[in-house]
Amino acid sequence: MPQQNQQQTETTQQVSLSDKNKLGVIAKAPTKPQRVTAFDRWLLRKMSALIGHPPFVASLWDGVEYMHQTELLPVGHLKFKDRGALYWLLMDPELHFGDLYSTGRLEVEGDLLQFLEIAYDFMGRNLPNNLFNKIVKAWMNRPRVNSLSGSKNNIHHHYDIGNKFYELWLDKEAIQYTCAYFPDPDMSIEDAQIAKLHHVCRKLQLKPGDTVVEAGCGWGGLARFMAKHYGVNVKAYNISHEQIVFARSKALQEGLADKVEYIEDDYRNIKGEFDVFVSVGMLEHVGNNRYKDLGKVVDRCLKPDGRGLVHSIGRNFSMPMNAWIEKRIFPGAYPPSIKEMMDIFEPFDFAIQDVENLRLHYSKTLEHWWQRYEENLDAIREDFDEAFVRAWRLYLVGSIAAFNMSELQLFQIVFTRARRNDLPWSRAHLYTQG
Amino acid sequence: MPQQNQQQTETTQQVSLSDKNKLGVIAKAPTKPQRVTAFDRWLLRKMSALIGHPPFVASLWDGVEYMHQTELLPVGHLKFKDRGALYWLLMDPELHFGDLYSTGRLEVEGDLLQFLEIAYDFMGRNLPNNLFNKIVKAWMNRPRVNSLSGSKNNIHHHYDIGNKFYELWLDKEAIQYTCAYFPDPDMSIEDAQIAKLHHVCRKLQLKPGDTVVEAGCGWGGLARFMAKHYGVNVKAYNISHEQIVFARSKALQEGLADKVEYIEDDYRNIKGEFDVFVSVGMLEHVGNNRYKDLGKVVDRCLKPDGRGLVHSIGRNFSMPMNAWIEKRIFPGAYPPSIKEMMDIFEPFDFAIQDVENLRLHYSKTLEHWWQRYEENLDAIREDFDEAFVRAWRLYLVGSIAAFNMSELQLFQIVFTRARRNDLPWSRAHLYTQG
Numbered sequence A, B: 001m002p003q004q005n006q007q008q009t010e011t012t013q014q015v016s017l018s019d020k021n022k023l024g025v026i027a028k029a030p031t032k033p034q035r036v037t038a039f040d041r042w043l044l045r046k047m048s049a050l051i052g053h054p055p056f057v058a059s060l061w062d063g064v065e066y067m068h069q070t071e072l073l074p075v076g077h078l079k080f081k082d083r084g085a086l087y088w089l090l091m092d093p094e095l096h097f098g099d100l101y102s103t104g105r106l107e108v109e110g111d112l113l114q115f116l117e118i119a120y121d122f123m124g125r126n127l128p129n130n131l132f133n134k135i136v137k138a139w140m141n142r143p144r145v146n147s148l149s150g151s152k153n154n155i156h157h158h159y160d161i162g163n164k165f166y167e168l169w170l171d172k173e174a175i176q177y178t179c180a181y182f183p184d185p186d187m188s189i190e191d192a193q194i195a196k197l198h199h200v201c202r203k204l205q206l207k208p209g210d211t212v213v214e215a216g217c218g219w220g221g222l223a224r225f226m227a228k229h230y231g232v233n234v235k236a237y238n239i240s241h242e243q244i245v246f247a248r249s250k251a252l253q254e255g256l257a258d259k260v261e262y263i264e265d266d267y268r269n270i271k272g273e274f275d276v277f278v279s280v281g282m283l284e285h286v287g288n289n290r291y292k293d294l295g296k297v298v299d300r301c302l303k304p305d306g307r308g309l310v311h312s313i314g315r316n317f318s319m320p321m322n323a324w325i326e327k328r329i330f331p332g333a334y335p336p337s338i339k340e341m342m343d344i345f346e347p348f349d350f351a352i353q354d355v356e357n358l359r360l361h362y363s364k365t366l367e368h369w370w371q372r373y374e375e376n377l378d379a380i381r382e383d384f385d386e387a388f389v390r391a392w393r394l395y396l397v398g399s400i401a402a403f404n405m406s407e408l409q410l411f412q413i414v415f416t417r418a419r420r421n422d423l424p425w426s427r428a429h430l431y432t433q434g
Helices: A038-050 A083-091 A093-102 A112-126 A131-140 A148-159 A163-167 A189-203 A221-230 A241-253 A291-301 A323-329 A338-348 A359-375 A377-383 A386-404 B038-050 B083-091 B093-103 B112-126 B131-140 B148-159 B163-167 B189-203 B221-230 B241-253 B291-301 B323-329 B338-348 B359-375 B377-383 B386-404
Strands: A056-059 A076-080 A106-110 A211-215 A233-238 A260-264 A274-280 A302-314 A350-357 A409-417 B056-059 B076-080 B106-110 B211-215 B233-238 B260-264 B274-280 B302-314 B350-357 B409-417
Touching: A038 A056, A038 A083, A076 A083, A076 A112, A083 A093, A093 A106, A093 A323, A093 A386, A106 A112, A112 A386, A163 A241, A163 A377, A189 A221, A189 A302, A189 A359, A189 A409, A211 A221, A211 A291, A221 A233, A221 A241, A221 A260, A233 A241, A241 A260, A274 A291, A291 A302, A291 A338, A291 A350, A302 A338, A323 A386, A338 A350, A338 A409, A338 B338, A350 B409, A359 A377, A359 A386, A359 A409, A377 A386, A409 B350, B038 B056, B038 B083, B076 B083, B076 B112, B083 B093, B093 B106, B093 B323, B093 B386, B106 B112, B112 B386, B163 B241, B163 B377, B189 B221, B189 B302, B189 B359, B189 B409, B211 B221, B211 B291, B221 B233, B221 B241, B221 B260, B221 B274, B233 B241, B241 B260, B274 B291, B291 B302, B291 B338, B291 B350, B302 B338, B323 B386, B338 B350, B338 B409, B359 B377, B359 B386, B359 B409, B377 B386
Parallel strands: A056 A076, A211 A233, A211 A274, A233 A260, A274 A302, B056 B076, B211 B233, B211 B274, B233 B260, B274 B302
Antiparallel strands: A076 A106, A302 A409, A350 A409, A350 B350, B076 B106, B302 B409, B350 B409
């Protein structure tokens, strides 16, 4: 269960994302009322100018509203609650916006999603990319070391918050914390996650008796689904203890324990030889200089005519992870570009057969999650403080904005051993089955 | 029309691939009979051992047959007609096999395709990759400069041999000198080329009135097809004079001259703004350090919500072009890996939407071409000498072997501007239409 720290004082709140990652100094709002100075106002105008005057109303802690003259209608109201909030945000908007929002020192009134989309848009177009910014960004975005023990800590940070938390807003059936597949955009999240699982299995051309290894199995939904519906035998690896315990008990309940083995271990320790390698939503945690190591594992464990699929958040080009998400939500996470992903495959002569970008499917998935999240706030508040609640809201909504604005992509990559010639003559089989 | 050189002497033949690229010294077979020495036999055994004793019968110019003891049945008989042939082949099998075969100093009896597949297999597994080999390969494979004038020469070398030559063995309808699409492997080459054109158009989601720019249009088949069946307006670029003349006259004949404009110019000189960029079978000629330049052209000519498709031979990983094909058949050609191709897209924030590997479709396409080539030998021999005929046979059959053995891939890459959100919710539309 999540460790929580409820030692709140009058002036600080503590995020309970984990027992290690405190907000620290940024959580400390001032205790005494502050006067707004001419310099504060000058800074606010300067900030607006810096990102090209987005159509936001802004106010400082005296409540006086400011908006640059523009023909655009305002899409949100950004409220700075104290001088520190203004200064922290100016120092590094990407990292500190999240913390200031979480702790309530910064408030957004209006449509949060639209506000974030416009912020992405204006910042992408207008934020100067000078040397100072680059140095600061490089420093802030230094990757966490995903060594075997580092990975365990990073994954614990995110996935061991508690199964109960995720069950409140993920789909009920397959409990998928990865992008769903909406061939019809009006599908329910339950149907879309089942459609995703079928889509993955069809891409892998699973047939009864195949042996499958899964790297990073979450709560084990895909592994059980493959065993149940496609008659394969699965070994599924995960380093999150809570998830493995959950997955095993589900497999027992569903009578699949002889077809699916859940192994609490790192993907680098995968042993054995398999017909199929699959990894859905793990590559984001592998880290941007370890793709060749992952390829080595795949090469070691795949039979001579083997095939595989990697499903991962990605980028149109290489860039650092959003600093706040990397720090507060997903330590060690990094979404690679296709060029970077190729380091998994090219050194080992794997043949790329199919790449599909499901970017807008992730927007839609996240919309469903966000809706359920808001519907279950009371239950979430039983276990988590308000800073946590606000941080996760920002993370969900910010992710929708990032996919909508194409800051993030979702790639499914199908690959085979180079000389596998038993390939379908078209991809029609992905679309013609029940 | 192709320049030909029929100044044959008793002892040399000259390939008429172009007026520039003579076989030179390698074409000069000895005029006097030679005695086979013990050293010659030792070299032959050494060569067999070097590539792991493939199941070939080999004989020197005395006709005595040699085959290493193995359980494999022989799949071909390799005949060296003189000592020079043996020495040249040992010096550089990849480059000289083609020339020796073309000039008849080296003969293969039996199934040429199977022979070449096994040769790929054994050489891939067994040829030592030592420093000397690497230096020699790097030297031999130094890329031709694809400057504007260099490209023109390289393309002239291959495509201006004469339309008549290609018409003898390509499909009759669309005259496509690129990979066809066989959703049903029993289709005719005519149907499969039409299926390819539809597949490309559907991937591009063409709609009437769209403006399309095509880089490298061959004989203009795709441009006319898009205009005729999808109601779009096309500007199609090509630097091959013969192809442009042919394409224009076809467009006139078919009443499409107001919808399709053929421009005899380099893709780097494309002007204007378009909804769609398409390039089928040109990237192979762009050269491996010019992908970013190509991306710059696409970025310049694509509208803010534009989309595009690049269809190209590729590799599972970066490696030099086969030396003989680069020298004799396709000067300046280079099939890139996906990682290399990403230099077109990633610097310009293009979003990769779909990658499909059609490798075995190219094997099948080439099988059809080879069959027609052999059926039309008499007509081909009217214009070309025997060395040319043998060189092109080797090129066609060697290409089948290369695709079958996964030395080459065929990638279709669909991309869009990053923020284009008008995307289909699945790829089913590629498979459900007529």
